[in-house]
Each structure stands twice: as C-alpha cells, then as structure tokens.
Amino acid sequence: MSSLCAICRRAHRDQGDAHRTACDRCEHRIRGWLREIPRQLPLLEASLVLDGGPAQGRSAGRAHAPLPVRADVLNMLGPAAPGPVRDHRGDQSGTLPILALVYAWAEQIAAERARDIPPFRPRADYTRYIAAHLPYACTRPWITDLHTELGDVVHAARAITRTEPRRRPQDAPCPGCSAFALIAEDWQQFIECTTCGLLLSHDEYAAHHQAVMPPLYRTALRLVVHHATQTQTTPKDEPA
Structure with a gap:
C-alpha cells in the first residue's frame, strides 16, 4: 500500500502492517541529524566565548560590561527543565536549548510506549534513545514536528560552528x-x-x-x- 510522506510529500510504501507517516528518505535524514547533534555540542562550547577585541570590558556609555559569551550559543547550551516542555504558544525566543529539545522528544516517545528513559541529566545522550525508537516515531502524526525542530536546531548549530556538511x-x-x-x-x-x-x-x-x-x-x-x-x-x- 502506497501513501504520501507527511514531511516531503513523496509517495512511499508502508512496511508490513505499520502505516508509516514518514518515508525512508526522511527517516534517514532525521537519523543523520541525531548522530550529528552530539558532535556539534563540543563545537558549540568552543564557540561560546566571544572573540577578544578592543570592545571588551566596560566602555563609555555602558551601564555595565557586555556579556563575555555569545547569547545565541548560551541559549542553545543552556539548562532545560526536566519534563516535556513544549513551546506551543510560541513564547520561546531564538533556538530551543538542545537538551530541552531532545529530552522532550525522548519523553514523548517513552510516554507513548510505556518505556523508561535515562534520568534527566545534562550529558545524557537522549539522541540515541530517539534513534532507537525512530521507526515507531515515523508512524506517528507528530513526526513532522520532530523533523522540523531537529532540523532547525542542527542548522542553527551549523551556522555557528561553520560546519555545513x-x-x-x-x-x-x-x-x-x-x-x-x-x-x-x-x-x-x-x-x-x-x-x-x-x-x-x-x-x-x-x-x-x-x-x-x-x-x-x-x-x-x-x-x-x-x-x-x-x-x-x-x-x-x-x-x-
């Protein structure tokens, strides 16, 4: 039985009895992003500190010294709440923190499948958990949101670390x-x-x-x- 991929709108064949919402091609793309995210984290950390220059420290007309780190990178590496926090109202400014994003999706999958995930901690590799359950995710209606959010965070990281593939x-x-x-x-x-x-x-x-x-x-x-x-x-x- 053929159906249209919810992400790329290409026709694809379902596998067995499982109705797939996303095609193999889009699953492959998501899986690549999940492998890339842990590799981007140390590069983002290396990009956190601002380049030195004459504008460092307190300057004329400033009430306080500027931040010594890049705010966009700090936002991506920042702490995240231990729970499936979703920005449905669009209140998030800038890119979602990476840990918040991957943990929320791991918990989404775990809640639906009645599975356990590793306890919430900053260095836990939740991308592996999502990758292990990606065939299931590709049958769910929210696979387009997963694809969009992972793609957004990966492209934002690449723009900062200058690692376009x-x-x-x-x-x-x-x-x-x-x-x-x-x-x-x-x-x-x-x-x-x-x-x-x-x-x-x-x-x-x-x-x-x-x-x-x-x-x-x-x-x-x-x-x-x-x-x-x-x-x-x-x-x-x-x-x-």
Whole structure:
C-alpha cells in the first residue's frame, strides 16, 4: 500500500502492517541529524566565548560590561527543565536549548510506549534513545514536528560552528532512475539520489560502482578513440 510522506510529500510504501507517516528518505535524514547533534555540542562550547577585541570590558556609555559569551550559543547550551516542555504558544525566543529539545522528544516517545528513559541529566545522550525508537516515531502524526525542530536546531548549530556538511557527487548513475544524481553527504549513512530519492548504503554503492563503471569507462574510451579516428581521416579542405 502506497501513501504520501507527511514531511516531503513523496509517495512511499508502508512496511508490513505499520502505516508509516514518514518515508525512508526522511527517516534517514532525521537519523543523520541525531548522530550529528552530539558532535556539534563540543563545537558549540568552543564557540561560546566571544572573540577578544578592543570592545571588551566596560566602555563609555555602558551601564555595565557586555556579556563575555555569545547569547545565541548560551541559549542553545543552556539548562532545560526536566519534563516535556513544549513551546506551543510560541513564547520561546531564538533556538530551543538542545537538551530541552531532545529530552522532550525522548519523553514523548517513552510516554507513548510505556518505556523508561535515562534520568534527566545534562550529558545524557537522549539522541540515541530517539534513534532507537525512530521507526515507531515515523508512524506517528507528530513526526513532522520532530523533523522540523531537529532540523532547525542542527542548522542553527551549523551556522555557528561553520560546519555545513559537504555534498559530494558520485560517479556512477543511479540504479533506480539512471540519472547521474547520486550524492554522498557528511553525517549521513546513505548515498541519496536527488532525482528519485533512492537511498544506497556505502557498501551497496561500492558494489553498484564496481558493476557499472568499467563498462561505462570502456564505452567512453571507444567513443574517444572513434572521434579521434574520424578527425584524423576526414579530408581537410584544400586552400583555393
């Protein structure tokens, strides 16, 4: 049975009896963000202190010295309430604290599935808990909110730490649609076709590359040799 992904609106097939709200492609993207978040935290901490400069300390016209740290980074790394605090009224200013975000989603999943999660503490890796239950999350109506909030916090972190992932085009054509549109991206476990959305593991791509590229290289070589031969044998116009 096919249905539309609630996130990207692409058609996808449900797996077994479970009705999936999100497709494999969007699940893969969320899983990549969950792996990236713990790696961004030390980079954010390193970006917390303002660069030194002549404006440090008390200056003329100021009632007090400026904050010695970046407020946007402090907000992302700041403490969070131990509970599923959601900003439904839109009162939050700036990006949600990362710990508050991941803990709230972990508790949301735990409450629905009657499971326990690790006690609330600043260094607990709740992203792993969410990743372990991501197949379940992809059947829930709130998966679009999870996708949006994780995407927002990851992109905000990247803008601060200047770690925008590289996107590297792959040589081989897509085995699904034959387009030369396969992309490998940092933080992601799968190679993705940007035309049809097909996902390939790195082992699957390596096997596909080994199977299709040697014949393509041989075809390209024959075309080059044929073109060179035609150029050499074509008589040139004699000068008048």
